[in-house]
Amino acid sequence: MSSLTSTRVRHTDYNDAQEYYMDEGMGDGLPVVPPTEAKVHAMLDYVGMQPSEVIAEEGVRGVNFTAEKVAINAVMAGCKPEYMPVVVAAVQAVSEEPFNFHANSTSTNGVGVLVIVSGDIAKRIGINSGTVAMGHGFRANATIGRAMGLIKINAYGSVPHGMDKSTFGHPGKYSFCFAENDGVIPWEPLRVEKGYADSDSTVTVFAANSPVQVNTQNESAPEDFLSIVADASIVLGERHSEFVLALSPELMNYVRSAGWSKQRIKDFVLERGTRTGRELNEKHRRITLYKGDDLDRRMPVVSSTDEITVVGVGGDAGPFAMLIGAWGDVISITKKIQT
Amino acid sequence: MQDAASLERLGIPCSVLVTKPFNTQARAMTNLLAMPGYEYAVIGHPMGSLTEEEVMARAQEAFPQTLSQLIR
Numbered sequence: 189m190s191s192l193t194s195t196r197v198r199h200t201d202y203n204d205a206q207e208y209y210m211d212e213g214m215g216d217g218l219p220v221v222p223p224t225e226a227k228v229h230a231m232l233d234y235v236g237m238q239p240s241e242v243i244a245e246e247g248v249r250g251v252n253f254t255a256e257k258v259a260i261n262a263v264m265a266g267c268k269p270e271y272m273p274v275v276v277a278a279v280q281a282v283s284e285e286p287f288n289f290h291a292n293s294t295s296t297n298g299v300g301v302l303v304i305v306s307g308d309i310a311k312r313i314g315i316n317s318g319t320v321a322m323g324h325g326f327r328a329n330a331t332i333g334r335a336m337g338l339i340k341i342n343a344y345g346s347v348p349h350g351m352d353k354s355t356f357g358h359p360g361k362y363s364f365c366f367a368e369n370d371g372v373i374p375w376e377p378l379r380v381e382k383g384y385a386d387s388d389s390t391v392t393v394f395a396a397n398s399p400v401q402v403n404t405q406n407e408s409a410p411e412d413f414l415s416i417v418a419d420a421s422i423v424l425g426e427r428h429s430e431f432v433l434a435l436s437p438e439l440m441n442y443v444r445s446a447g448w449s450k451q452r453i454k455d456f457v458l459e460r461g462t463r464t465g466r467e468l469n470e471k472h473r474r475i476t477l478y479k480g481d482d483l484d485r486r487m488p489v490v491s492s493t494d495e496i497t498v499v500g501v502g503g504d505a506g507p508f509a510m511l512i513g514a515w516g517d518v519i520s521i522t523k524k525i526q527t
Numbered sequence: 528m529q530d531a532a533s534l535e536r537l538g539i540p541c542s543v544l545v546t547k548p549f550n551t552q553a554r555a556m557t558n559l560l561a562m563p564g565y566e567y568a569v570i571g572h573p574m575g576s577l578t579e580e581e582v583m584a585r586a587q588e589a590f591p592q593t594l595s596q597l598i599r
Contacts, residue, residue: 248529249559294552351555353548 192225192239192256209264214342216334216362220264231259234269235276235526243276244283248290249345253279257343258335264342265335265363270313271328274391275335277523278303281393282336286519292395293346298354299515300361301336302396302432304499306379307389309525310367317367319503322399322434322510333363336393358398366501372437373500374444381450382522392497392522394432395515400424402509404439410448411456413439417509418460421489424513426468430495430520433457434510436502454493462486528556528567535562542596544589546572568592 199205205222209215221227232239232255239256246253255276262275282289282301292299305315316326324330346352354361368378379390402420404413417433424431433453435443443453463471464486465478478485490496497520502508514520531541545553545567557565568589577585 345555345559349551351552353552 192228194256194260213347215264216337216341218362220338221266223260223263227263228256228259230269231262231267231272232256235272237276244280246283246289246344247285251344253283253339253343258339261338261342262331262335265338266327266331267335268313268327268331271332271335273525273527274303274305274309274313274315274332275339277391277525278332278336278393279339281391281521281523284521287393287395287521288515288518289340289344289395292515292518293340293344294351294353295515296353296355297397297515298357298361299395299397300358300364301333301340302360302394302512303333303336303365304368304378304392304394304432304497305332305365305389305525306368306370306377306392307525308387309389309527315365315367317369317501321366321369321501321503322364329365329367330363333360333365336365337361337363360396360398364396368499369437369501372440374440375450378497378499379522384522384524389525389527390522391525392520394430394497394512394520395518396432397424397513397515399434400511400513402511404507404509407507408442410443410446410453413442413507413509414453414456415460417511418457420509421457421461421511422463424489424511426463426487426489427491428489428495428513429516429518430490430497430514432497432499432510432512432514434499434501434512436506436508437500437504438507439509440500450498451493453498454496457496458488458490458493462488528553528560531565531567532560532562535565540597540599542593543567544593545569546574548572566592566596568596 206219209220237255241255242252243255243258244253258279262272313328315328340346370377378392379388380386384390402417404416407413464484465482469478528543531543534541547569550569553567557563570585570589
């Protein structure tokens with residue numbers, strides 16, 4: 189294993205180290221795990237990478253994400269070495285051109301990197317797909333998501349008040365990672381939908397806006413609770429590039445009983461989540477003023493069902509759906525996790 | 528800024544217009560693109576909600592800066 193090339197900084201104690209990272213703006217505002225050489229090497233050893241190995245090249249800013257820099261940020265985030273393959277795949281994914289990492293991490297829209305893991309690695313390393321899957325309490329979720337945030341700041345340069353121009357930002361910019369719950373979905377998992385084998389594990393990255401929870405209390409027929417979801421999707425705004433629709437296990441049970449396919453859900457939500465050009469004009473919810481034939485045409489939130497990702501996730505109680513809109517001109521990317 | 532960098536390297540003069548709140552990001556990009564002193568026009572913000580007349584006024588505001596960047 190060759191040696192690390194990053195600058196060494198010696199600290200007198202833990203608190204001194206924390207003050208250094210805060211003063212240098214090398215973090216997200218929370219204390220970080222000091223990236224000692226031993227911890228960084230443990231990360232690299234786990235994935236069998238040399239420090240100088242380039243995991244991915246991002247073309248717009250000309251940034252090479254080396255294994256060393258990715259490992260340092262994974263340590264700082266609090267990752268265990270066994271999380272490193274997920275972080276590596278996520279870095280490869282955000283560096284793909286259609287993900288538009290430069291624009292979405294600079295834009296006023298203020299999106300964060302959402303990492304959805306599909307496959308058996310989630311269970312092996314403890315990525316929560318059940319109760320509080322999108323919240324706190326699980327190290328793998330918290331630190332893998334956080335690692336992507338730190339990489340964006342420290343290795344990519346999207347520093348708040350610098351290249352990160354988020355008007356608001358949102359809490360998911362600290363960390364946003366969950367796993368698909370294979371146990372509740374009656375159809376092909378996300379990894380298979382994206383072209384990988386069922387035996388593979390994958391990450392899918394989204395340039396994610398803040399999630400919007402939709403309460404469908406008292407409805408059990410898919411056409412009823414999905415009407416509520418479709419209506420709520422309109423708040424994402426027209427001409428959205430894509431969105432995630434997460435359905436809780438309770439809703440997945442209704443879907444399973446009614447025999448609805450994933451595609452049928454997408455078709456329904458796309459078709460019902462529309463307003464006419466006239467309605468959009470009247471509500472001032474339009475980018476351009478609609479005229480002529482467009483006045484009666486129904487405008488969808490996204491252009492096709494390919495831009496809706498449906499996942500089953502969450503705790504076993506609660507008739508809730510979660511809508512997660514993506515930044516304007518971006519396409520989510522799925523990568524296989526090398527295990 | 529990326530487009531301007533590509534075209535300038537081909538010898539085609541460009542003028543980039545940036546609204547004031549994005550000045551920090553624009554300058555950071557010129558540095559990233561290895562053209563740290565590159566001049567660009569900084570105009571008022573916002574643009575999205577302006578009437579056609581107001582857009583014309585912004586254009587008038589930007590014109591002297593744009594002209595000096597295109598004719599060097």
